[in-house]
Amino acid sequence: YQRRVREAVVSTQSTGDYRQMILRDYNKFISADANGDQFLSVDEMASFIHPEEFHHTRHLAIEESLKDLDRNGDGVISVDEYVADLLADEEDHANQPEWIQLERQHFHEYRDQNKDGVVDLDELRDWFQPEGGSPALSEATHLVRQSDKNNDGHLSPQEILDSYQVFVGSQATDFGRMLHTEL
DSSP: OHHHHHHHHHHHTTHHHHHHHHHHHHHHHHHHOOTTTSSSHHHHHHHHHGGGTTTTTTHHHHHHHHHHHTTOOOSSHHHHHHHHTTTTTOOOOSSOHHHHHHHHHHIIIIITTTTTEEEEEEHHHHSSOOSSOOHHHHHHHHHHHOOTTTOOOOOOOHHHHTTTHHHHHTTTTTTHHHHHHHO
């Protein structure tokens, strides 16, 4: 199997992007295959699909995210690169939605921990593994704190609607796509 993957990677028929995708998946497979039998059990497959949720594969998710977000290849993520990723599905980048300002503020206040204007690998690692341990729990806590106007610890449908800009910028709601079907 390893030989076939390497052959596919060096094949002259593979394009650069495709070659990179094969290498990423190969490295993810090797890391997910905890027992080294070159097969993925159900648990190992889960770590292959969601490497950010498992200790032994989290480093791959962090490295992939850095490569994906770092558009200029300088090894760090600027606020503009961060915003460009959030706006990837938006057609009009010139007229940024108001929630983008909240995300810029969030970047500077929470993501850029050492306040040097960029997110480096260590800050990205903290982003993926917050003190609470779960990125999903951390994002959910952020959403509730930002949107719970009556401070009762619960979100009503109205509070969600009133704070739609926070949810549109959230990975927890797939950048707002889940709200369309839920509300």
